Amino acid sequence: MAEAAHLAIGDLARQTGTKVNTIRFYEESGLLPQAERTASGRRVYRDADTKRLAFIRQSRNLGFPLDAVRELLTLADDANQPCEAIDRIARVHLAEIDRKIADLSALRTELDRVIGSCSHGTVADCKIIETLAPRTHE
DSSP, rough: OOOTTTTTHHHHHHHTTTOOOHHHHHHHHTOOOOOETTTTTOEEEEEHHHHHHHHHHHHHHHOHHHHHHHHHHHHHTTTTTTTHHHHHHHHHHHHHHHHHHHHHHHHHHHHHHHHHHOOOOOOOHHHHHHHHHHOOOO
């Protein structure tokens, strides 16, 4: 196994639970710096890259969009600045989560209503199919 200070991309992928293609995508999109290359052209990653990838993964696990992750990384790179901007990003994301929860709750209520209208007859009389079928204007 490669030493911790110089991981190959496959080792980094296994260590962080990230797909190799995702690591490459993060590099291409600028979230991860371009990896150093060995003389033979193989990518090698250092501890700082592993930590940055862990930050990205945790941010994505919490649902932050890529633009917000990029902004958070930029802010995290300057440890001496106030964290108000980070707080703002997190609050905007929390508000978006609350909006999605409200939308899903309304969707659940409507689907529960439609399912409750089922009389367990034939498909021709099915209220679920009736609700899902597009209405034509004649």
